[in-house]
Amino acid sequence: MGTLIRHASVITMDEVTGARPITTSIRISDDRISEIGPDLEPRPDERVIDGRDRLVTPGLVNGHLHSWEALFKGRYDNLPLELWMLFSYPILGIGELPADLVRLRTLLVAMESLRAGVTCVVDDVLETPTQNVDQLAAVFDAYELAGIRANVSGHVINKPFVDTLPFVEEVLRPDLLDEVRAITPPRTDEYLDFSRRAFERHHERAGGRLRYMVAPSGPQRCTDDLLVGAAELARAWNAEYHIHVLETKVQAVTGREFHGTTLVEHLRRIGALGRETTLAHGIWLTRSDIEILGAANASVSHNPISNLKLGSGIAPFRDLLDAGVNLALGSDGASSSDSPRMLDVVKAAGLLHKVSEPDHHRWPSVAEVLRAGTLGGARSALVEDRTGSLEVGKQADLVIYDLNTLPFTPRNDLAVHLVYSENGSSIEQVMVAGETVVENGRLTRVDEDAVLAELRHWLPRVREWQEEWESVNAAFVPAFTEIHRRCAATPTGVNRWSGDEEAWLVG
Numbered sequence: 417m418g419t420l421i422r423h424a425s426v427i428t429m430d431e432v433t434g435a436r437p438i439t440t441s442i443r444i445s446d447d448r449i450s451e452i453g454p455d456l457e458p459r460p461d462e463r464v465i466d467g468r469d470r471l472v473t474p475g476l477v478n479g480h481l482h483s484w485e486a487l488f489k490g491r492y493d494n495l496p497l498e499l500w501m502l503f504s505y506p507i508l509g510i511g512e513l514p515a516d517l518v519r520l521r522t523l524l525v526a527m528e529s530l531r532a533g534v535t536c537v538v539d540d541v542l543e544t545p546t547q548n549v550d551q552l553a554a555v556f557d558a559y560e561l562a563g564i565r566a567n568v569s570g571h572v573i574n575k576p577f578v579d580t581l582p583f584v585e586e587v588l589r590p591d592l593l594d595e596v597r598a599i600t601p602p603r604t605d606e607y608l609d610f611s612r613r614a615f616e617r618h619h620e621r622a623g624g625r626l627r628y629m630v631a632p633s634g635p636q637r638c639t640d641d642l643l644v645g646a647a648e649l650a651r652a653w654n655a656e657y658h659i660h661v662l663e664t665k666v667q668a669v670t671g672r673e674f675h676g677t678t679l680v681e682h683l684r685r686i687g688a689l690g691r692e693t694t695l696a697h698g699i700w701l702t703r704s705d706i707e708i709l710g711a712a713n714a715s716v717s718h719n720p721i722s723n724l725k726l727g728s729g730i731a732p733f734r735d736l737l738d739a740g741v742n743l744a745l746g747s748d749g750a751s752s753s754d755s756p757r758m759l760d761v762v763k764a765a766g767l768l769h770k771v772s773e774p775d776h777h778r779w780p781s782v783a784e785v786l787r788a789g790t791l792g793g794a795r796s797a798l799v800e801d802r803t804g805s806l807e808v809g810k811q812a813d814l815v816i817y818d819l820n821t822l823p824f825t826p827r828n829d830l831a832v833h834l835v836y837s838e839n840g841s842s843i844e845q846v847m848v849a850g851e852t853v854v855e856n857g858r859l860t861r862v863d864e865d866a867v868l869a870e871l872r873h874w875l876p877r878v879r880e881w882q883e884e885w886e887s888v889n890a891a892f893v894p895a896f897t898e899i900h901r902r903c904a905a906t907p908t909g910v911n912r913w914s915g916d917e918e919a920w921l922v923g
């Protein structure tokens with residue numbers, strides 16, 4: 417049975433109308449948009465949705481997310497990345513989480529994302545201490561059940577964690593160094609085998625809704641043979657290659673300490689940059705890095721709220737667009753930003769660069785941040801041929817907003833209302849692949865109360881574990897504080913906190 421949405425205000429995000437609302441109708445046949453036009457008449461047996469007083473938009477795409485952090489949401493504040501990671505991704509004293517808890521944790525993320533109009537997530541699943549086959553399958557199973565579209569990794573760190581940071585030998589207690597180095601990280605061949613099996617088992621699951629991606633954690637956290645081997649797999653499977661690059665100033669210093677060059681230049685030299693590559697963050701980039709990314713046709717997932725919360729810095733939004741780099745937007749983890757709500761992220765992206773750029777002609781437009789939050793995210797996830805805009809032939813991944821609400825009153829420019837006024841409370845219905853997965857604020861495929869009840873049963877144990885991990889890993893705090901202090905004081909030629917152009921030009 418098909419669906420016809422009649423006479424709605426529609427933001428298509430296609431090449432022609434972009435973020436400019438038009439009044440039209442959308443016919444959905446099975447999982448796809450089969451027709452768009454003002455005069456479509458209902459067919460017998462077709463479900464008709466009256467689109468008057470409604471806004472229809474493509475579903476939002478979360479281009480960078482870590483579902484692992486869902487259990488750490490609302491727990492930390494005022495910690496920079498390197499110190500926050502000590503607690504949210506403990507180095508010592510942690511065992512593998514049971515797959516059942518992983519499934520519940522993922523459902524939480526899927527539920528909150530869908531209800532907020534997010535129809536596609538790029539979930540970089542960083543399990544600590546490492547990821548096993550059952551945990552990965554639990555993530556896929558949860559997304560399959562919830563009805564959301566997802567790219568799921570395959571995240572790996574294959575160096576002892578202490579060897580991914582600069583100055584560590586000088587500042588960390590030798591007994592702690594030894595203890596961390598005694599933990600054997602996955603070998604390159606183990607990760608590549610894991611990924612090959614994951615591609616075979618999960619890639620294009622659920623009618624193509626779910627895809628596996630490779631995700632070496634960062635160029636400083638993985639060996640070159642793994643970085644290159646994962647890139648070859650991504651190309652062979654037409655899958656996303658997702659990697660954290662230059663999120664913090666510590667990482668900018670790390671690149672120079674480890675390779676004598678920037679981390680982007682290092683990736684280019686070893687052949688690990690291409691159209692399948694998405695850099696998460698991309699803050700401490702030099703001008704030359706930005707040109708390299710543009711030439712490589714790579715994407716950057718910009719995560720403004722997480723970057724603000726961890727004090728990481730401000731990504732060069734306009735310079736990246738000018739260089740032809742595809743921009744996605746991401747919430748980042750559920751603990752570094754405490755929410756997967758993408759409308760908040762779109763709004764933050766629209767706001768943040770207005771204070772770091774004196775020329776208001778270079779500020780992000782509503783159309784640009786909406787594009788990054790939809791089609792740009794789809795392009796970075798390598799699914800732009802199926803989602804990210806409302807066009808004939810694409811999957812029907814869309815959100816229907818009620819316009820008779822306070823956020824959309826008095827109905828001036830609907831795109832401006834959507835970015836700056838709406839918070840998700842006007843969402844009436846969310847569709848993924850033509851199926852209504854949220855109706856009247858509730859998921860249709862998941863018993864949300866049952867999931868929360870199941871999770872409540874785990875929470876006392878989770879809380880005990882967290883308290884134990886925090887007390888064990890507090891031993892690293894003095895050394896990591898010193899690393900952070902030294903890096904903050906090291907000139908990199910790039911100043912992404914103040915937006916200082918003179919310092920920037922040095923880079």
Ligand SMILES: [Zn+2]
Nearest residue numbers: 660696748749
């Ligand atoms: Zn991340």
